[in-house]
Amino acid sequence: MPNGRSIEETVADLRAGDRATLARAITLIESRKPDHRRAAAALLQAILPYTGEAWRVGISGVPGVGKSTTIDQLGINLTEAGNKVAVLAVDPSSQRTGGSILGDKTRMARLAVDPNAFIRPSPSAGTLGGVAARTRETMLVCEAAGFDVVIVETVGTGQSETAVADMVDVFVVLALPGAGDELQGIKKGILEIADIIAVNKADGENADRARQAAASLRAALHILTPISPNWTPPVLAVSGLSNLGLDKLWVEIGAHRATMQASGEFDERRAVQRVKWMWGMLEERLLARLRADPDVSARLDALERDVREGRLAPTAAVEEVAPALGA
Structure with a gap:
């Protein structure tokens, strides 16, 4: 366990909101x-009873849309209202560059120094699936540490939207x-998984x-x-x-939660996510075992070279590699 503490002591420290224990637990x-991995x-498993009550919110959008500014202000609004806010990131480019979406926390300058907020970039190695798994686990640790709103940010490219929507x-x-054309600027796929759409920078001349x-997007959603x-x-x-419309955005997030809970979809969505998480981690473990041989x-x-150069069908x-897994 982190810092040589027992599981029971680590859980107690997390429940007390100790930041050093939280950071060490995430590093673990x-x-x-x-x-x-076994200790994690x-x-x-030990913190599971203290998780699940937080509001889990995913926020996506193309680079330059103003995600960091919006999350910074929304987070400040929430902490001022008495919430504890954790911001996590899923970065599909981390496998290639070692960078993260959030990078320097100065991009969320006010939230970064707020005692009731916590900002954590995604791990800087591994596949998107691995990054997503670590983000899910980090989410649970943050919930156990008393954060009642967890915002997961994605860069808005590739498969990261689906990964975040699934958590x-x-x-x-x-x-x-x-x-x-706003409809060309947003992929159809992301519109299909969106629960709420917010047109940002809606101030001044904009x-x-x-x-x-917004009217164009409403029309697109009808089809x-x-x-x-x-x-x-x-x-x-x-x-x-300018902090305009963010109160309405949070009201809509609350309305969505209430609607999903009333219909039973809230619990079902989380149950499906847990099973997907299990299978995703199992697939990651099997692939790692295969590559370790x-x-x-x-x-x-x-084989990869032969497939790339067209000498061998995928x-x-x-069929040649599968027997190594008993498949």
Whole structure:
């Protein structure tokens, strides 16, 4: 356990809101060492009774849409209202560059120094699936430490939106006004998984364009099948910089939660997410085991080269490697 503490002592320290214990627990979770992985699993099992009550909110949007500014202001609003807010990040580029979306916490300058807030970038190594798994685990540790709102940020590219939507209760998409055709600026796939859409930077000269963009997005949503038969995604105009419309955004997040709880979809969504999490971690573990086998790893390099150069069909390559897993 972190700092040589027992599981019971670590849980008690987390429950007391000790920041050093929280940081060490997350570092333990992010470790790939087998003994750390076993310790992390034991810790997560021990804190399970103290998790699940937080509001889990996903926020996505293309780079430049103002996610950091919006989350910074929304987080401040929530802490001023008496909440404790944790901000986590899922970064699909971390595997390639070692960077993170949040990078320097000065991008959320006020929230970074708020005693009732906590900001944590995603791990800087591994696949998106691995990053998402660590983010889920970090979410549980933050909940056990008393954070009642957990905001998960994604950069808004690749598969990161789906990864975040699969770990939160409500998925908010930020859009830009006046960026050409708004419907081209947002992929159909992300509209299909959005629970709420907020057109950001809706202040000053952008106000009219934001309203027009919101109207276009509402029209687009009419031709899509909503995720839930009980909820139609609202489209709002907000400004993270000017703190406009963020109170309405939080009201809609609350309305979504109430609707999902009343229909039973809230509990079902979380149950499905837990099972997906289990299978995702199992697949990650099996792949790691496969790559750790020196004989298989050496053969994989040759197979990958043959597949890349068109000498071997992918199906044939899989048939050759699968027996190593007993498949």
